[in-house]
Amino acid sequence: MLRTVIFGSVLALGLTGPALAELPQSTRAMIDAAIATGDAKKVETVLELARTVHPDDGAELDAIKAQFDADQKVLAAAQAELKEEEILTAGLFDNWGGKGELGGFRATGNSSETGLTAALALTREGIDWKHKLRGRADYRRANGSTTREQFFASYEPNYKISERLFFYGLAQYERDRFQGFSARYAISGGLGYQIIDAPELRLSAKAGPAYRITQFVDGASEARVAALAGIDFDWDLTDRLKLTHDTNAVAETGGSATLITDSRNTSINLVTGLNAKVSDKVSARFSYAVEYDSNPPEGAVGTDTLSRVTLIYDF
Template identity: 25%
Template sequence: MTIRTFMAALAAFFCLTAAAAAQVSSDYARLIEDAATYQDEAQFAATLALVARNAEGGQAAVMDTVALVAPDRAGEAYAALGVEDSAPVMVAEAETTEAVAAETAEAGEAPADDWSWRRPFSAFEDNGPLAAWSGKVRAGLRVDSGNSDHQSYTLGVDVTRELIGWGFDGSIDYAYSETDNVTGVDELIVDARGERELGERWTAFVEGNYERDELASFDFTAFAGAGLGYRIFEREDLNWTLRAAPGARFTDPIGGELQTDPAVELGSSFEWALTETASLTSESSVIVADAASADQEFALTTRVGGAWAVELKYRYQYEFEPLPGFENADSRVDVSLVREF
């Protein structure tokens, strides 16, 4: 799949997602999902009743949250809260809304609450069905040193689901430059990780990454594995998770054959909110294998207004056994304009 195809598919997905009814806060949502996972029917009913009494939105918000995070237990939730199936009410409300909109259109007036211009992103707001999801699109410039010394243009997309019961992190980054019809940089990086909570501190995850660099010592490198994570800090302003994953590393040397080696990846994810508008993140990874490698990335993100931000990123990569004629280390600096959603 090309980058253009992926971007088009991602945009279509965002645009086709509609807003949903109100839900409880993320803390209550986490409590409900944990209760649905670990509690029996009586305990689950007691938890829902407690949240419904204290959370903004009451029973309706609790039911909407259950439908999102634990749809298989929605029937128990209806019974526990004494709420009848609300589908007919929702249909009636939708029909009434459409009728009012039609009458307003005939009168030549715009509805006072017409937010259709925000529709592509409405699903990501606090009351949307994808409230736990967030993402960003970025474009910028990058300077490389090491096996290639070039300036290039970059484009990237990140999608994240907050770890409430389960979470997801995915990203695609592409960099390209050309001088006098000669390619200077042509690099594609894809990362994905799905994670599941195993308790207050522990998580289990599966992950994979793929990196193709036309000018590196390998045509591409990749890793796939599954392992455990431990959350050292989990605060509103500070998060730090350590991970270890056995798996396999794939390397395709230039002019050689694809090699597959058993490997273990040791990783660290760190995020610190320095101020209300600035945050620092650090992603560290060491792959222990016959063809071992290390990767360190720092990013400083500063909001400049609304959903816009500026990101300064530094990345250092080290191949312990590069092919002859190639250097061990590569580094780069990126400056990007970011649009969050």
């Protein structure tokens, strides 16, 4: 309702701006209709056509264009203020968006099989803060025995220090009995930087200290200070095709490559994905993951690969 009032007020300013006394009624109606859409490109096109047909009315058309541009700035400022107010007054469960993912996988390494995969990614973005929740499960059970059981969950808050610089925090949980650990926890915090922030191309990097606790399937456990480095990369090849390859501990629903290293073990998780839009809400995705541990538990191999074909629903 408030948006309608704002737009109506600004539109009224535009229509009551410069007098259109010299222009024919049909031309005035065409210009008014273009202004009513609020589409700057459409208004520019209509005014250029009017210049062609009525070259002697250039000054009047210039005045109309100047008034429209001024009104659009007022409207943009009002909408930005309204959006900021909505964010500041939002409740804990408001302004969340995300993606749900469901499909199949093919694994090689510590296990060789196909199975089901499911994931959920939630994001809440405020004025300075962004919160990310991620979860994924790969599972297969056949002939009464479980042959694949991998779970991943993480929470990452980001705080914007400037337009490009941000602080990140991370809490992460993993479980993969076939890689030799029943639970692995990691916490980290540090700085990140948005290297490229274009509409079709985004690239950011982050790094910081980490602390990792690993509980092995044989009952042993260890805790070590570590370091984390990450890069996130997303490239919109077309309106419907997106390539993702990120070095990021939590971008599992896009593409990701995690690097966490300590004095005993270096873990790297690489995920490259290709998303193709089926509709405004649904995308098909193919991704290929490589998981590497430099010092795996006895009886486990160091490298696993996982190919996934999934459908993603945006909400």
